[in-house]
Amino acid sequence: MLVIADSSCLIALLNVGRLELLEQVYGAVVTTPTVAKEVKKELPSWISIIDVQNEAIHTSMRQQLDPGEASALALAHEVWEPLLILDDLAARKVAEKLNFPIIGTLGVLEEAKAQGIIPAVRPLLEALKAVNFRISKVLEDRVLARVGEL
Structure with a gap:
């Protein structure tokens, strides 16, 4: 399994000083140069930055999604057994249609x-x-219930 992170999770965990949770839960994580640029901070060495090779898929994804999410989904097309970390609803819907396994930032916390x-x-x-x-009250309650903290 190759874990591909979009910027929202990276930024969120950086902002609370807990980016290392990704490494502790998954080991290695990858992202794209577009996502790394969106993060606007230096990423640790255990996050590999991989270029998207298939520009046709990348271009197609950019018509539906913003650049970082499009690049993460395009990269998922190129690897064996991807796990996408996505929070954006539109990106999650596209990933689901493509049968890519997804998890969000809160799912990472649940797994941790x-x-x-x-x-x-x-x-x-x-x-x-x-x-x-941004976390809706419904999602917050659902997550806390699943981990026995409601």
Whole structure:
């Protein structure tokens, strides 16, 4: 499995000082140069930056999505067993139509708790909200219920 991160997760976890959770949960993570540029901060060495090779798919994706998400989805077409980390609803819908497995930033937190990397999701969820990461109340409650913190 190759984990491909879009900018929203990278930015959110950087903003709360917990980017290392991605490495702890998944080991290596990859992204594209477009996503790396959107992040606007230097990424650690365990995040590989890989160019999209198939420009036709990339161009097609850009007609539906913004550049970072388009590049992440285009890269997913080029690798074996991708797992996309996407928060944007439109990008998630495209990924689902293409049968790509997806997880969001909150799913990463759930997985971190399940693996015993963090003791609780709620404090990080609150920290994300404090840095303007948008989470609906319905989604917040659903996540907290799944991890036994509601």
